[in-house]
Amino acid sequence: MDWRRVPSLSALRAFETAARLTSYSAAARELNVTHAAIAQHVRKLEDHFGLSLMQREGQTMQPTADGARLSRSLTKAFGQIAEASEDLIVRDADHPLRIATTPSFAEYWLMPRIGGFWASHPDIRIEIAPSGDLVDLRADGFDLAIRYGRGNWPGLNAERLESAGHIVVAAPSVVGKDYVGCMSDLGDQHWLITGTSTEERVWLKENGLDLSKCRVTQMDVTALSLQAVRAGHGITIVPRAVAMGDIESGTLVALCEEIDSDVGYHILTRPDRVSPQLKTFISWLRKQRKTP
Amino acid sequence: MDWRRVPSLSALRAFETAARLTSYSAAARELNVTHAAIAQHVRKLEDHFGLSLMQREGQTMQPTADGARLSRSLTKAFGQIAEASEDLIVRDADHPLRIATTPSFAEYWLMPRIGGFWASHPDIRIEIAPSGDLVDLRADGFDLAIRYGRGNWPGLNAERLESAGHIVVAAPSVVGKDYVGCMSDLGDQHWLITGTSTEERVWLKENGLDLSKCRVTQMDVTALSLQAVRAGHGITIVPRAVAMGDIESGTLVALCEEIDSDVGYHILTRPDRVSPQLKTFISWLRKQRKTP
DNA sequence: CTCATATGTAAGCTCAGCTAACAGGTGTAA
């Protein structure tokens, strides 16, 4: 292998990331460097090959035909390197199980229960990565993800953990402990919303409430909207599992609940990555859905 | 892609080379660094993964099972990167044609003729890499190789350029201009040999001469043995094409010649790498074999 | 045993990769 004819691996990595994300800034964020480093690497590659690899299109950078050609191969090769690296980490019997999950699920469902797992399996280490981002189990090196949705995740094994239709909740001080009403009565309330998807808006609308006609405050994280709602500042809509603890303790009241919804939390695993520790964790998860 | 979980690409490259070559020294030579750099990179990877990747076996380093697993993937991935890089260099229409050939062929066959190519194709640049090493057309980025042998090169297109059985030559001052004799008469001569393969020794023996019983001086490069022979210091055995110029001019005399040999020089190309310039060069090569 | 060749380790050097700062470009909303 004649490495003299291959440009810097760092430069190739920077280029691949920029081409994949069509943005130097995004590439810089993924690689934890400044955009200037990315720009310099791409420029260096263009000088090396005597070809243009990226071109500006408005506020994005698109690969040229030559650039696309190169980046396809690089994405494959670097993906292979990342996977090989991951596979070896897995072979270290002491590596912690890496779990990807949403911050709200981690906080309200998993954390209240995890003590039981630690008590019965003190030898198995867990690393929970709460993130609103959609992670790539393979490339990002996760053993398992818990995702909210309907169950269509190509290439992964999915097992339903818990139904979790939407639920609208408020503090008792806002609506009283024995609230009885319908959705359209809530039009005057102050809605504290976290990243509502189209799906939630459709459900609200089907039940007589148009969110665009209400007073809405956007929050970055579910934990923030929940705290504000607990304090009586307004109402919110969340997956049922997230609010169950509060409802049971009386901190929050369920105003409206989605019945027989097919959305829920699922356990996602890779077919090619199974370990005794992972199986033990999945077993434990299954047991949790039988204890409300 | 979570690059935080992937170790240094430089370290991975050093490891892959060491595992492939089963030697830190050889890896150091391929990468043009010291063995200490290789050793440190491998050590760093072992610390990162918490696994042993290489183990000492006498004066070699063999990959462990884990190491072999990783290096297989890396060899593929880095090979892909090298190829993608190469492909892009080729797309630069101005890149010179890279020709791999033995130093003696380059010197005695190609250089005396190349002026004709330059005269008729001044726009096509040529880069000739004379080397005794066996090159990998793909990984080392060559457009064409001229190799001496019988024509069995898997994965490459081979076309015979010229028959070139072995020939034993000497200066006229040593044996006279009109030498008539047989091989076994040459036992007393001083043989100046360049890396004789088993094949040459077998041929000499079939014709009555055991080289191990002669006075032999080993030379590193054919050019050196030929100069010594021209100066009358001894005799040598070379491929016919290499000595033809000298024989025709009378500088050297052919003592014994291999008849109807199936060894020769072949034009080797990659099926996946064809350019108009390359085709032009091959056409020119074909024409040269018709002009003695 | 000697010698050639190999790997192992630690300390110090240096330049490839990076940052900070400045500049200019693009898109959107008022």
Place this chain on the structure above:
DNA sequence: TTACACCTGTTAGCTGAGCTTACATATGAG
């Protein structure tokens, strides 16, 4: 049209990852 948010382009300077040097030890062959 202006203001602003977000984007890429370029240059000069900094620094630690990658490397070398030096010393030590191990292995194999004659």
